[in-house]
Amino acid sequence: MTEEKEDNNTSTNSSMMKRVTWQSENCLSCKWFSPSDPLNADILSTGKCVHPSLQKFKLTVSGRDWCNLFVEISQEQIDQMQEKAAGAEQ
Numbered sequence: 001m002t003e004e005k006e007d008n009n010t011s012t013n014s015s016m017m018k019r020v021t022w023q024s025e026n027c028l029s030c031k032w033f034s035p036s037d038p039l040n041a042d043i044l045s046t047g048k049c050v051h052p053s054l055q056k057f058k059l060t061v062s063g064r065d066w067c068n069l070f071v072e073i074s075q076e077q078i079d080q081m082q083e084k085a086a087g088a089e090q
């Protein structure tokens, strides 16, 4: 009986895993993400969400988080953020 129950759990877990998908539109690639370390920001980095309507909540998000206010960041904005951070380090 116990083995049968474990098998059911295993198959349930397997079917759940098949539904897991990677979101490409996450905070790391969102224009409203302000990473704590812009020069080394990656999917596990944390930072602030500076979206005008979310800023009041002072959210700390990670690069892999996501919400429906996502707007893709431009390469120009990334370059500006990294140049500013590089200048601050010098």
Ligand code: SF4
Pocket: 026, 027, 030, 031, 032, 033, 034, 048, 049, 050, 051, 054, 061, 065, 066, 067, 068, 069, 070, 071
């Ligand atoms: S929480 Fe939403 S708006 Fe804020 S950085 Fe992440 S995706 Fe963008």
